[in-house]
Amino acid sequence: MKSFNNIAYLLLVVLGLCLFLFLDAKDITILYDNTYSVFMSKMSYSDILHITATDVHPPLYYWGLKAYSSIFGDSLFSFRIFSTLGVLAILISGCIPIRKLFGDKVAISFILLIILFPITQYLATEIRMYSWTMFFVLSCALSAYYVFLEGKTIHWILFLLSGILSAYLHNYGLLSVLGIYFLLLIAFIYKKKNIRNIVFCALAFSVAYLPWLLQLITQMESVSEEYWIKSLAKNDLFLHIYYLYSPKEIWQPFTLFSKTQMVISLVLLMSVQLLLTLIAFASWIKSRSKDIYIAAFSFLTFIIPILIGAVLSIVYTPILVPRFMTCSLALFALSLAVVLAKVYELKTARWLFYSFWFLLSIDASVRVYSNLSYYKQTEVAYIELRDFVSKEDSVPEFVVNDFSYHVMPRLQLIVPRGEYTLLLEEDSLDIRPFCLREIKKKYLELDRFILVHQQREAVQNDFRCFLHSLSERYVVTDSLYATDIYLYKLKKLKTELDVLNY
Structure with a gap:
C-alpha cells in the first residue's frame, strides 16, 4: 500500500x-x-x-x-x-x-x-x-508547526531561515512571516511553553532584515506620494475573492x-x-x-x-x-x-x-x-509586429515618449533587432534596469523612425498632441496596432516641395 x-x-x-x-x-x-x-x-x-x-x-x-x-x-x-x-x-x-x-x-x-x-x-x-x-x-x-510539536534545533533553524528568505523575496512574504510569528507565539503561550527561542528567532530575524527594513521605510514614504496601485474600491472585494479561481487572466x-x-x-x-x-x-x-x-x-x-x-x-x-x-x-x-x-x-x-x-x-x-x-x-500579433518592422531596409530606429517608455523594453524582446530611443522633455529619467538611448525631444532630427506608443487611456491626449506637433516635419507612411502596441512609421519632410507633393 x-x-x-x-x-x-x-x-x-x-x-x-x-x-x-x-x-x-x-x-x-x-x-x-x-x-x-x-x-x-x-x-x-x-x-x-x-x-x-x-x-x-x-x-x-x-x-x-x-x-x-x-x-x-x-x-x-x-x-x-x-x-x-x-x-x-x-x-x-x-x-x-x-x-x-x-x-x-x-x-x-x-x-x-x-x-x-x-x-x-x-x-x-x-x-x-x-x-x-x-x-x-x-x-x-x-x-513553525514542527517547532510547536517537537522543538528540535533543526526546525528552529529552518523556521528562522525560511522566514528571512520569504521576507527578502516579497514584502507580503514579510507580512506572512510576521503573521506566523504572531500565531506561533499565541500557541506557545496557550500551551504554557517557553517562548525564549521564539524571542531569539524574532531578534535574529530583525537583525537579518534590518538593512532592508530601512529601505522599506524609505519606499513606503515615497509610494505614499505617488504609486501605481489604485485605491481600493467596492468592486475590489469581489475581485480579490474570485482572483484565485478566475478562469482567465483578470x-x-x-x-x-x-x-x-x-x-x-x-x-x-x-x-x-x-x-x-x-x-x-x-x-x-x-x-x-x-x-x-x-x-x-x-x-x-x-x-x-x-x-x-x-x-x-x-x-x-x-x-x-x-x-x-x-x-x-x-x-x-x-x-x-x-x-x-x-x-x-x-x-x-x-x-x-x-x-x-x-x-x-x-x-x-x-x-x-x-x-x-x-x-x-x-503570437499572431507578434508576427505582425516583426513583419511590419522587417520591411525596413536598414536597422529600424524605434522612438518612444517618456510617458510611454514602459512599452519599449517589451518591444526590445519582441523585436530584438533595432535601435531604441527615449525622448525626454528636459530632465533625465531613471529607467533602470532598461537600456535606452536618451535624447531631448527638441533635438529629434532623425530622417525616418518608428514611433512607439502604448494603448493607455491616461496618456492618449499627450500622445495625440505630440503626434500633431510632428506633422509639420514628418509624415506617417504606415502604421500598425498589435496587442496594446501602436507603431507609426514616420518620414521626414525635407523641403516645402516635399510637403506640397505629399
Missing part, C-alpha cells in the same frame, strides 16, 4: 510539472513585469541591490534569477521554468513534510489543489517572485465566455467550498478534534498579510493588489486540504466532496484553454 501511495504521489507531481512546463513552452507573451525581471537579471548583483533599493520589491528573487540564468540561459522558456521550479518545490512539500505531518488524504488534496487552482498557472509561467515566495512562506509555517477581455457565465460558475464553486468548510467545522466541533486548529491557523496565516495590506491601503496608501495574495496561497490550500480530507471521511457528504473536485477541474481546464487561446492571439 505504501508503494502504491508513493507511485500516486510521483504521478501527481509529474502530471503537474508536465502541465506547467507545457504552459511555459506555449507562453510567448511579453508583459511589462516579465520584461522587468528579464532586464534585472542582466544587471550586476550590486546594481540589482541599488535598483531594488528604490523599487518596491526586495532583491533576493532577482539575484536568484541572475544566478539561474547564468547557468541555464536567458530564453523566456528558461526564465519561466525558474518560476515553475518554485511550484515544483511546493508540490514536493506536499509529498514529504505535509504528508508526514497530516497524512495521505491531506497531502493528496493539497497537491491536487496546487495543481488545479487556476492561479497556479499564472505562478508557474510569470517571471516573478510569487511562486518562490509562496514556497518559503509555506516552509516557514511548516517549520485583465483579459471576455471572449470565450461572458462575465455573467463566469460569475455564476464561480459562485457555484465557492458556495460548494463554503458548504464543505461548514460541514467539516461542524464535525470537528462535535468531536472536539484538534484538526480544527490546523485548518483555522493555516487559513489565518493566509489571510493575515492580506488584512494588513487592506488596512494599510485604506488608512495610509494603496499597497494591495490581487496577485500579492499568492505569497501565502499555499497556506490557504493547506487549510482547504484539511477540510476536504475531513469531508471525505463523512459518507453522507462525500458527493459534495466529488462535486467540488469536478467543478475545480472544469475551472482549471477552462483556464488552460483560455491561456492557450490568448497565447495564440499574441
